Amino acid sequence: MAGVEGGMLGSCSCKIGPSILNADLSNLASEARRLMDCGADYLHLDVMDGHFVPNMTFGHPVVKSLRQHSDAFFDMHMMVNRPEQWIEGMRDAGANLFTFHIEATDDVTGCIRKVKESGMQVGIGLKPKTPVDVVFPYVEDVDMVLVMTVEPGFGGQKFMADMMPKVQALRAKYKSLDIEVDGGVGPSTIDMAAEAGANMIVSGTAVVRSDNPRDVIGQLRGKVDEAIQKANLER
Numbered sequence: 001m002a003g004v005e006g007g008m009l010g011s012c013s014c015k016i017g018p019s020i021l022n023a024d025l026s027n028l029a030s031e032a033r034r035l036m037d038c039g040a041d042y043l044h045l046d047v048m049d050g051h052f053v054p055n056m057t058f059g060h061p062v063v064k065s066l067r068q069h070s071d072a073f074f075d076m077h078m079m080v081n082r083p084e085q086w087i088e089g090m091r092d093a094g095a096n097l098f099t100f101h102i103e104a105t106d107d108v109t110g111c112i113r114k115v116k117e118s119g120m121q122v123g124i125g126l127k128p129k130t131p132v133d134v135v136f137p138y139v140e141d142v143d144m145v146l147v148m149t150v151e152p153g154f155g156g157q158k159f160m161a162d163m164m165p166k167v168q169a170l171r172a173k174y175k176s177l178d179i180e181v182d183g184g185v186g187p188s189t190i191d192m193a194a195e196a197g198a199n200m201i202v203s204g205t206a207v208v209r210s211d212n213p214r215d216v217i218g219q220l221r222g223k224v225d226e227a228i229q230k231a232n233l234e235r
């Protein structure tokens, strides 16, 4: 079973992580199995506290239960205020990657350090209105940067193409950084994300509501692999 030691980041290869937000949450274990069996590389688990975002989902007790049924790499997207308070709980629940929002804490450096000390990998997320340069001072210390391509809080929203310059700016500066995009990503928008330089692709509605999630995951992977190959040839 994958625990907090389960490393996956660092190679800047294509990874597809379905978001379970719009899945059947009453059958989380079978949804997790279904998505991993369809070729997902990891699961993106959206934690919302009703304060940082106007929606609520679940916390570490649910993650701990899910861990009993899944070996998947758990990417925790912590849409919560004061993320520090949930580090230990998520680590004990079996989370692998703890991604907090830069807007959610006054102590970004301390939060990064605490996540690392817990043994989990660490990501920093940026809401759409947050400029990308605020994350630059921390990039060398984290495993991944998440560029939100919708306002966090709900699945099924429209992809914000105007977030792509942030991805491009990060990719131009950090060739081997894992860059994740999240929100409205599917077969009709993946080209923009892939060409901008994203390599970790969160896709919720487009995958979980599809009649053929395997095919959607394959399409997303194909576009990202193609863009990575092209970028490597151009270097």
Ligand SMILES: O=C(CO)[C@@H](O)[C@H](O)COP(=O)(O)O
Residues within 6 Å of the ligand: 019, 021, 022, 044, 046, 077, 150, 151, 152, 153, 154, 155, 156, 157, 182, 183, 184, 185, 202, 203, 204, 205, 206
């Ligand atoms: O974090 C969020 C929303 O806050 C995302 O993970 C979305 O839930 C992704 O779902 P789609 O936009 O792909 O439906």
